[in-house]
Amino acid sequence: MTAAFPTERWFWFDPPFHAGRSALLHKQPDDIWRIDLQLDRYADPAVEKQPENVRPRIARMLGHDKFEFEWISLYKFQCRRMDRFIHGRVIFAGDAAHQVSPFGARGANSGLEDAENLAWKLDRILRKTSPEALLDSYDIERSTAADENIRESTRSTDFMAPNSHQEARLRKAVLSLAKETEFGKRMVNAGRLSVPSVYDSPLSTADRDQWHGGPRPGASMPDAPVAAPSGEDMFLTDAFVLERERFALLAFGNGADHDLPEGMGAIRIGGEGGLVDSQGLAGRRYDAEPGTAYLLRPDGYVAARFRHPTRAALDAALSRACGLN
Numbered sequence: 001m002t003a004a005f006p007t008e009r010w011f012w013f014d015p016p017f018h019a020g021r022s023a024l025l026h027k028q029p030d031d032i033w034r035i036d037l038q039l040d041r042y043a044d045p046a047v048e049k050q051p052e053n054v055r056p057r058i059a060r061m062l063g064h065d066k067f068e069f070e071w072i073s074l075y076k077f078q079c080r081r082m083d084r085f086i087h088g089r090v091i092f093a094g095d096a097a098h099q100v101s102p103f104g105a106r107g108a109n110s111g112l113e114d115a116e117n118l119a120w121k122l123d124r125i126l127r128k129t130s131p132e133a134l135l136d137s138y139d140i141e142r143s144t145a146a147d148e149n150i151r152e153s154t155r156s157t158d159f160m161a162p163n164s165h166q167e168a169r170l171r172k173a174v175l176s177l178a179k180e181t182e183f184g185k186r187m188v189n190a191g192r193l194s195v196p197s198v199y200d201s202p203l204s205t206a207d208r209d210q211w212h213g214g215p216r217p218g219a220s221m222p223d224a225p226v227a228a229p230s231g232e233d234m235f236l237t238d239a240f241v242l243e244r245e246r247f248a249l250l251a252f253g254n255g256a257d258h259d260l261p262e263g264m265g266a267i268r269i270g271g272e273g274g275l276v277d278s279q280g281l282a283g284r285r286y287d288a289e290p291g292t293a294y295l296l297r298p299d300g301y302v303a304a305r306f307r308h309p310t311r312a313a314l315d316a317a318l319s320r321a322c323g324l325n
């Protein structure tokens, strides 16, 4: 159907056309609109999916019946995870390991993060450059991320489909406050979008220097616009990908070259031949001073950071991040 609704996602709580339940409207390409209507928890899927039962609900929402169906389906959601993601030689990732409600874009995103976390570890183990025990960190890091996703997703779900009178009362109060106050608007929880989790990981080397910001060990690398030495605009993560996603030292130049462990990539900002921090954002996001350096893991997470790294400190941090000590 063609419609002039805006591109942004719309969310209704308890609208007149679907009393007591929530509704969502998402724009899709090619004049397709995704509409989600919450149903009674005891609804019979076979009955609810019949087009003749769906049509009047959508017509009530839109105020007309000039639409065709592309696809009708039902989904249920749940928030749960396996106790452990590794069982002998079987490793679980994605929805097989953990499930969340779809509000917050955490399901597929966290599945991809699992894969990124696992891939480089398996690669090292298969090449025998790291011990099998490196896989324990997959379980530690990704199960903590799953807990965070489940916690956030459960909060959104409880707001959208209150389970008790208290939750319903809270939602009613928030929605009425949202009409008039900024803080009320911020309390409306139709899904908090996922951001990468920060790991408290055995692979991280604790900070020894003073930091006033920037990603701490266990956090994913922030991106920033930079310019290539040729002057071409690019992003810092492009430079990381060019390093073939191996361990890499992101160094903010002070004129000195680092003595890098064998196989470690190098991304230099500033100085001759380095990337140019044209907008000053990389330096700000990494709390950088001349000499600052971040050791990045192959999945783009910070393993360690230094104001002035020495070769011995880099060797030790790399060993730790590879599960070697």
Ligand SMILES: Cc1cc2nc3c(=O)[nH]c(=O)nc-3n(C[C@H](O)[C@H](O)[C@H](O)COP(=O)(O)OP(=O)(O)OC[C@H]3O[C@@H](n4cnc5c(N)ncnc54)[C@H](O)[C@@H]3O)c2cc1C
Pocket: 075, 093, 094, 095, 096, 102, 104, 105, 106, 107, 108, 109, 110, 111
């Ligand atoms: C309505 C809705 C909206 C969503 N929106 C988002 C979103 O905006 N962002 C987001 O990040 N996530 C979203 N999700 C969640 C996302 O879809 C899932 O988290 C994601 O698809 C999980 O991917 P997966 O590969 O782990 O599992 P699946 O996508 O379930 O893939 C598993 C595959 O394995 C196959 N399979 C199963 N058993 C076997 C077998 N024995 N042999 C061979 N194959 C088998 C299945 O057929 C399936 O193709 C949404 C989910 C829903 C329901």
